[in-house]
Every structure is written in structure tokens, then in C-alpha cells.
Amino acid sequence: MSGKPKVAIMRPERYMAKSKELAESMGFEAVMVPMVEITEMKDEGFDGFVERVLEGSSDYVIFTSANGIDFTLKKIQSESVDKFIGALNSTNVVAIGPTTRKALEEMGIAVMGMPGVFSSEGIVDYLCDDVKGKVIDTARSFYGSTLLTEGLRKCGATVYETNVYTLEKPEGAEQDKLIESALNGEIRVFAFTSSMMVRNFIEHARNRGQEEETIRALNRSLVAAIGGPTGNTLEDYGINVSVIPDRFTFKDVLKKVQEELS
DSSP: OOOSOEEEEOOOGGGHHHHHHHHHHTTOEEEEOOSOEEEEOOOTTHHHHHHHHHHTOOSEEEESSHHHHHHHHHHSOGGGHHHHHHHHTTSEEEESSHHHHHHHHHTTOOOOBOOSSOSHHHHHHHHGGGOTTOEEEEEEETTOOHHHHHHHHHTTOEEEEEEEEEEEOOOSHHHHHHHHHHHTTOOSEEEEOOHHHHHHHHHHHHHTTOHHHHHHHHTTSEEEESSHHHHHHHHHTTOOOOBOOSSOSHHHHHHHHHHHHO
């Protein structure tokens, strides 16, 4: 039996391989079970977003995840992708954090900057003094925090939001097994990286008639949240949060867990 601490990683399938590699390189035994899945979507605001970027009427374009740019480019006709990237390079592109910045730069998109705090609130603080009277576009998840759009509007900006992907709840035998492992005390650490992940986890336990027992099991484990909003969601369910990193990245979550366990 492994002496390494078991950490439940519940990120979407597309992140699983890299997350597992990272966790194992840091001395964890990774238990990989998605509690959130990412699905492409195109809302009614998408065409307007593309038009504003192409015609140069967007002063800022904000991406809050690598998924935002991935799913944006998938929806644009292949012959127009280079033109769209060129237009982005004529505006001010803001990335929420280093992972998103790296994804943008690898696609040839120049990033004007990113906030010191990698969150919606961090972006608002970063831009607020400069965006009065400006037009801002953001392409992100259907479940993106309203703190971003509301905050920037309070700063005097005109903000357009388009949803390019959504989040869904995976259900099946592996999710059942994760709940059972939690109840049996087999997992030392639970790493939650979104509020949706928390809600899906608890809903799965509730559907099994084991919500209260699962919350008690989590409170006997070490629970990590990627940031304040995720931590607040956990606490709303009565779950004690032991770890929130200063920098809101998955790697920093694991680093903070290492510190807590040492």
C-alpha cells in the first residue's frame, strides 16, 4: 500500500493527464475522478463579439481560462482564425492568470497584462482605473462569476459577455466510487477547483442519500479550495476548508497542501 497521501482530483477530463502528472511529481497519489465536464456552446452574443474584435471597437478582451480562447477559436471559420488573432493583437488582451496567458501566447496572441490576484475581483481591481467609457468583451463559461461583469460596469465600462462553453455534471460508477472512498476514509486530501465542482460532488452524495455522512467525511480530511468563491461554497455546505493558496492555480493548491501536511 502506498505511503503517499491520496488526493482526489476532480477536474474536467481534458485536465486529467497533466494534473495527475503534476500531483505525482509532487509526491501525491492521485485519485482522478471528474466532477465537472466542459461542453462547447455558442450563445446569441458570439457573432457580435467577433464583429467587435474584427472592427476594432473592443478596447479590452478578457479571457478567464484557456478554455475561453480554445472554444472561441473553434467557433470561427478556419480561414478567419488568423484574421481574428491579428485583430486581438490590435486590442488589449487580459489574461486572468499565468496558465491562460501561456495558452494565449502559444496561439500567437499578445497579452497586455494580467492581475496580481488571479480572480474576477483581481481583474476588476487591475482594470478599474482605466476602463471608464471603454468597451470590454469577455468570452468565458456560462457559469462565470458575475463579479467580473458587474464590477467592470461599476468602473464605468460597457461590458459584453459571451458564453463559449458550459459545465455539466458527470455521473457514473467512478463518481459513486469516489463518494464511497470518501466515506471509507481512503482519501486524505480533496482538491476543489470550482464552486460547480463542489455543488456536483455534494449533489452526487445527496442523490445517494449520503450527503450528511459525506460532509462529515470531508471534515475528517484535508479540504483545499482554489480560491475564495470555491471556499465560500464549501463552507456554505458546512465543510471546513483547510487550504486556500495565495495564487489561484492548481499547482499552488498542491503546494499549499504540501505545506499543510508537512
